[in-house]
Amino acid sequence: MSVDQLRVLVVDDEQELVDALVERLQLRGIEAEGVTTGSAALARLEAGGVDVVLLDVKMPAPGGLDVLRKVSERWPNVAAVLVTGHGSTQDAETGMRLGASEYIMKPFDIDALVGTMLKAADAKGAQSRD
Amino acid sequence: MTDTPDTAGRDRGCAFFGTVTAGLSHELNNVFATINELSGLLGDLAAAGQRGRPMDPQRLESISHRISVQVERGQHQTKRLNRFAHSVDERGGHTDLNTVSQEALALFERVARLRKVELESVLPDGPLPTPTEPFELYQLVWRSLEVAVGIVGEKSQLELQARPTADGPELRIASGHPVSNAAPPTELVSALQELVAKLGGQLSFGPKPGGMFCLTVLLPKSPTSGMGEVGP
Amino acid sequence: MFLIAVFSVSVVSILPTVAMTAINYYQYQEALHAESLRPMLRVTTHAKLSLESFLTERLSALSLASRMTDMAELRDTDKLSTILKHLKQACGGIVDLGVITESGQQVAYAGPYQLKGKDYSKQDWLHEVLRRGVHVSDVFMGHRNLPHFVVAVHREATDGEGFVMRATIDTEAIKRQVLSAGPRPSSDAFIVNHQGILQTPSRFYGKALGKLSLSVPPYSPQAELLEVRDSNGLPLVVGYAYVEDSPFVLMTVHRLDLIQESWISLRRELIVLLIVSIALVLGVVVAGAKYMVNRTRESDQKRAAVLHNLQYTSKMAAIGRLAAGVAHEINNPLAIINQKAGLIKDKLSLSPELPSPQELIPPVNSVLSSVDRCKTITHRLLGFAKHMDVQPEEIELPLLVQEVLSFLEKEASYRCIQVDLQVEPEFPTIRSDRGQLQQVFLNILNNAMAAVEDCGKIEIGMVRSGPNAVEVSVRDDGVGIPAENLGRIFEPFFTTKKSAGTGLGLSITYGVVQKLGGLIRVESQKGEGACFTVELPLEHRS
Numbered sequence: 090m091s092v093d094q095l096r097v098l099v100v101d102d103e104q105e106l107v108d109a110l111v112e113r114l115q116l117r118g119i120e121a122e123g124v125t126t127g128s129a130a131l132a133r134l135e136a137g138g139v140d141v142v143l144l145d146v147k148m149p150a151p152g153g154l155d156v157l158r159k160v161s162e163r164w165p166n167v168a169a170v171l172v173t174g175h176g177s178t179q180d181a182e183t184g185m186r187l188g189a190s191e192y193i194m195k196p197f198d199i200d201a202l203v204g205t206m207l208k209a210a211d212a213k214g215a216q217s218r219d
Numbered sequence: 220m221t222d223t224p225d226t227a228g229r230d231r232g233c234a235f236f237g238t239v240t241a242g243l244s245h246e247l248n249n250v251f252a253t254i255n256e257l258s259g260l261l262g263d264l265a266a267a268g269q270r271g272r273p274m275d276p277q278r279l280e281s282i283s284h285r286i287s288v289q290v291e292r293g294q295h296q297t298k299r300l301n302r303f304a305h306s307v308d309e310r311g312g313h314t315d316l317n318t319v320s321q322e323a324l325a326l327f328e329r330v331a332r333l334r335k336v337e338l339e340s341v342l343p344d345g346p347l348p349t350p351t352e353p354f355e356l357y358q359l360v361w362r363s364l365e366v367a368v369g370i371v372g373e374k375s376q377l378e379l380q381a382r383p384t385a386d387g388p389e390l391r392i393a394s395g396h397p398v399s400n401a402a403p404p405t406e407l408v409s410a411l412q413e414l415v416a417k418l419g420g421q422l423s424f425g426p427k428p429g430g431m432f433c434l435t436v437l438l439p440k441s442p443t444s445g446m447g448e449v450g451p
Numbered sequence: 452m453f454l455i456a457v458f459s460v461s462v463v464s465i466l467p468t469v470a471m472t473a474i475n476y477y478q479y480q481e482a483l484h485a486e487s488l489r490p491m492l493r494v495t496t497h498a499k500l501s502l503e504s505f506l507t508e509r510l511s512a513l514s515l516a517s518r519m520t521d522m523a524e525l526r527d528t529d530k531l532s533t534i535l536k537h538l539k540q541a542c543g544g545i546v547d548l549g550v551i552t553e554s555g556q557q558v559a560y561a562g563p564y565q566l567k568g569k570d571y572s573k574q575d576w577l578h579e580v581l582r583r584g585v586h587v588s589d590v591f592m593g594h595r596n597l598p599h600f601v602v603a604v605h606r607e608a609t610d611g612e613g614f615v616m617r618a619t620i621d622t623e624a625i626k627r628q629v630l631s632a633g634p635r636p637s638s639d640a641f642i643v644n645h646q647g648i649l650q651t652p653s654r655f656y657g658k659a660l661g662k663l664s665l666s667v668p669p670y671s672p673q674a675e676l677l678e679v680r681d682s683n684g685l686p687l688v689v690g691y692a693y694v695e696d697s698p699f700v701l702m703t704v705h706r707l708d709l710i711q712e713s714w715i716s717l718r719r720e721l722i723v724l725l726i727v728s729i730a731l732v733l734g735v736v737v738a739g740a741k742y743m744v745n746r747t748r749e750s751d752q753k754r755a756a757v758l759h760n761l762q763y764t765s766k767m768a769a770i771g772r773l774a775a776g777v778a779h780e781i782n783n784p785l786a787i788i789n790q791k792a793g794l795i796k797d798k799l800s801l802s803p804e805l806p807s808p809q810e811l812i813p814p815v816n817s818v819l820s821s822v823d824r825c826k827t828i829t830h831r832l833l834g835f836a837k838h839m840d841v842q843p844e845e846i847e848l849p850l851l852v853q854e855v856l857s858f859l860e861k862e863a864s865y866r867c868i869q870v871d872l873q874v875e876p877e878f879p880t881i882r883s884d885r886g887q888l889q890q891v892f893l894n895i896l897n898n899a900m901a902a903v904e905d906c907g908k909i910e911i912g913m914v915r916s917g918p919n920a921v922e923v924s925v926r927d928d929g930v931g932i933p934a935e936n937l938g939r940i941f942e943p944f945f946t947t948k949k950s951a952g953t954g955l956g957l958s959i960t961y962g963v964v965q966k967l968g969g970l971i972r973v974e975s976q977k978g979e980g981a982c983f984t985v986e987l988p989l990e991h992r993s
Contacts, residue, residue, distance in 0.1 A: 102332075103249050105285055109256035116263045147245060149333045150373065174248045174833070182845060195248065196255035196826050230966065240774050240836035244829045247781065251825045254788060258818040261795065265815060268808035279811070280799040286792040286818065293785050293825075297778045300832075304774030 090210045092118055096138055097206060099123040100130040100156065101145040101172065113199055127151035134164055140213075141168045141206045145195075146180050154180070154187060161188030168209035172197075228417065231410050235358045236307070242329050243300045250293040257286045299325060306353040313441045314356045316347035316388040320381045323360035331364075335373045338364075341380040347388035348441035351418050359418060359436065360390060362411040366424070367392040367434050369404040387420075387440035397430030457740045464732045472725040479717060487711070488676055491690045494631075495703050496674040498640065499692030501628050506697055509602050509620060510585050512542050517606035517616040522558075525550045525614070531561040544624035546599060551615040553581060553608075562619065563595075580605050580615055587697040590622055590642075590650040590659060598622045598659045600650070622659065626651050629701065637709035643667060644698045655704060665689065667700060678707065751942075777832040784821035784828075791817045843882045843991055848913055848923060849874045851885065855892045859900055867906045875914045881921060883991045887963050891971075894960045895925050895983050902929030902981060919989050920969075926982040932975035940973055967991055 097119055101107050107123035114121035124130050127148055134142065142160060146153035153171060160169050171184040171192040181192045190209035193202060261282050268274040302322060324340055331338045349356070360379075367377055376395040381388065403424075415422040415436055424434035516534050524530050535548040547562020555572030571577045580586035586603040593599035603617040629640045629651050642650040647663045649656065656663050665687075668677055674692035681687055686707035693700050708715070791814040798806040849872065856863075856870060863870055899909045908928045916922040932940060941961040964971045968988045975981035 103253050105289065106249070106253040106256050109253070109260045109282075109285075113256060113260050113263050116260075116267060147333070149335050152333075174245050174252075186845075194830075196252040196822055199256075199259055236771075237836045241833055244833035244836060248826070248829045248833070251822050251829065255819065255822045255826075258788075258792070258815050258822065262812060262815040262819065265808040265811040268811075274805065274808065276799045276805055280796055283792045283796040283799065287789060287796070290785055290789045290792065293781070294789075297781045297785065301775050301778035304771045304778060307771030 096120045096140045098139045098142045102148045127156045130156050139167055140210050143170050145172045157187050157189055168213040170209050239326050246296050246329055250289050254286055254289045257282055309353045313348045314351050314353045316349055316381050317342055319356045320360055323357050327364045334368055336368050337376040339378045347383055349388050349438040350441050359414055363392055366407050366411050369407050371398050371432055388438045390436040392434045394432040398432040457736055461733055461736045465729050468728050492674055492676050495690035495692050499674055499701050502694045509542055513616050513618055514604045517604055522612045522614050526559050531559050535561040544621045546619040546621050549617040553613050589644045589698050637706045639704040642699045642701055777828055780828050781825055784824045787821045788818045844885050845880050846883055846885055847880050852892055869908045872911045878913050881987055881989050883967050891960050891963055899925050899927040903927045916986055920986050922984055922986050924982055924984040928980040931977045931979045932981050933977040
């Protein structure tokens with residue numbers, strides 16, 4: 090998949106962060122939207138048209154892992170990238186087990202993020218083709 | 220030095236310190252992530268400007284301003300972290316429940332947000348000295364909040380009040396609405412009970428007439444304080 | 452250790468007491484002995500002198516009488532009777548008086564017997580008296596079947612004939628003398644002759660003229676004391692004195708056991724005292740040792756508590772300082788960000804023209820790099836804040852242990868130690884704290900490495916243990932742990948390593964395992980290696 094084909098949903102409880110990130114992704118030609126709660130994310134995913142969802146793990150319920158579980162169940166073609174605040178492998182491993190494609194730590198480098206999202210989307214794309 | 224080490228109490232103290240510090244680090248990290256994106260955005264816009272795309276000065280200014288806001292937020296958190304970290308070293312023999320309640324509330328704020336609990340406070344003007352060490356009082360207020368949140372559950376409102384009484388300073392945490400008879404989290408409750416006992420205070424909690432939940436901790440009076448007015 | 456201490460202190464304290472008691476014992480014995488015996492000797496001597504003077508008196512009287520007259524006068528029986536009468540008045544005990552020629556003819560006699568005309572020429576006593584001038588005879592059964600003895604003096608011829616004057620003495624007199632030497636019921640006093648024939652009656656040993664059952668003691672010019680045993684084995688103290696110029700031996704016999712009653716009771720008291728003081732010493736030593744051991748144990752516990760306290764407060768202080776340090780560190784980059792953001796704002800708002808993009812990019816980059824710095828700092832803070840508490844994660848124990856083993860890989864291969872890991876099939880993952888488990892297994896495996904010899908073997912086994920737990924065992928074929936240390940091996944400060952090691956490693960490990968909701972135990976025999984087993988719950992509940 091190429092960058093301009095990517096449709097991304099950014100989910101993080103920091104409004105400022107979401108806004109800035111969404112704008113930055115758009116400046117790179119990526120279709121990006123942002124929400125600040127897990128519930129809003131689920132509602133948006135329900136509407137469809139998302140390739141990659143970027144999930145912050147530490148949010149009020151439903152948190153990143155709860156949304157991830159739902160994504161694995163209901164929208165298996167959507168690639169989930171977990172965003173963690175620290176280097177512990179705990180959340181990452183749990184996330185992987187729950188179906189996350191990738192994980193990344195914040196603050197992140199935007200280009201690294203885009204690369205990770207592409208990788209996740211491609212993997213899902215390959216999966217869905219099988 | 221006590222003869223028998225209060226290892227459970229110590230472990231809890233360590234755990235408490237770790238929890239609060241971790242929470243503060245997360246907050247700080249979020250601040251930096253936000254600044255990262257905001258300044259990244261500025262950089263992106265500047266780069267676009269270099270490529271010929273017109274730059275909107277108001278936009279840019281707004282983003283810079285937002286960066287400053289985050290910086291201020293970061294500085295607040297850092298100060299809070301500093302104060303909390305130093306509280307371990309302080310040994311004054313007396314601590315002011317008023318200032319500690321404020322600090323502990325601010326430290327707890329993130330937990331409250333994640334649990335979707337609204338916190339408010341009613342604090343007096345003057346100090347409420349009690350003969351404890353600062354770190355222990357921090358722990359007391361924090362654990363009282365933990366227990367209260369554990370009982371009232373998500374999407375609740377809690378009010379924290381600190382006031383002087385004839386017998387000493389009182390900390391009271393009450394829900395603004397009736398609470399179902401939720402089973403109190405036993406581990407948290409026993410940790411709080413032990414801490415209150417260690418500080419020579421009295422703990423009581425439970426539903427009040429009308430179903431509101433209320434938790435009170437009565438702390439010993441500091442002998443040197445002029446306790447002035449007796450609370451309402 | 453305890454026993455050796457108690458034993459040595461007891462011996463050291465009791466030995467002087469025993470020595471003192473023994474010395475006292477003998478000294479007392481000697482003193483008592485001497486004290487009770489000295490009077491005996493004195494009495495015997497006294498009696499001897501008294502007897503000797505008695506005899507001398509009679510002999511002198513006789514001698515005087517013999518010189519005051521001559522043979523011609525003495526042949527007159529009436530004259531003789533008169534002399535006898537005077538002698539009787541002068542000295543008691545004289546029964547008769549006889550005059551005997553040098554050829555042994557009794558030519559005159561006054562007294563109750565009919566001895567006139569008797570011939571003594573063949574008798575030893577006559578020869579003796581002629582030779583020596585005096586004679587004292589043995590006691591014999593005489594007049595009225597009462598014991599008597601004879602004293603005789605020789606009056607040499609000056610003008611006229613020489614003759615022998617002879618007097619019979621009643622033993623009553625000497626009996627009285629003798630009795631003064633032994634008034635007590637526990638003693639006896641009597642006279643024997645050199646052949647052991649009793650001359651006076653004895654309380655214990657028979658009538659006069661019987662044979663004494665004791666042997667006659669040897670001659671000595673002064674009074675002596677002998678300790679003998681009689682025919683029944685009774686200990687006796689015999690005082691005796693040879694009465695000079697007579698066939699008599701004065702003997703006093705004292706029952707040693709009766710004399711020594713006071714000594715015996717004293718000795719009994721001494722022994723009781725000794726036993727009591729030994730018991731006291733032992734009691735005090737044991738109590739003291741127990742107290743010391745308890746105090747040592749208490750102070751060890753206190754030390755452990757203090758160390759715990761110290762560790763805690765220093766840990767807390769260190770942590771506090773670290774967190775504060777982080778807070779300080781973050782201030783700098785934050786300030787930079789602030790400044791740069793402010794700069795951008797200024798450029799946008801203050802200058803009349805729009806700034807060029809080039810002008811904006813450097814401050815932005817500065818902000819970004821500051822953010823990067825802060826990220827490192829907060830991550831570090833976060834990393835160590837997590838270690839303040841048990842942070843549960845899903846952990847694959849075999850992987851974790853292999854990770855730990857990789858730290859020890861170099862040493863293992865260098866010393867050709869074989870490490871074997873056996874994992875039960877379908878061994879579950881557990882929820883626990885990674886960092887602390889690493890600490891636990893690192894400690895145990897380090898100990899195992901230290902215990903085995905080169906080319907030894909370490910076996911690690913992982914099995915399920917019931918539905919809710921797993922067990923990891925680490926077995927080595929090293930030196931093993933002696934039975935007496937097994938119970939103490941998890942105590943703080945307990946160590947058998949001579950130089951290195953504070954003895955805290957295993958005690959901390961024990962605490963950590965407990966905190967993780969598990970148990971650790973050890974099995975070992977000296978010389979046969981050791982096996983440490985850690986049981987861990989599948990799900991840690993903090």
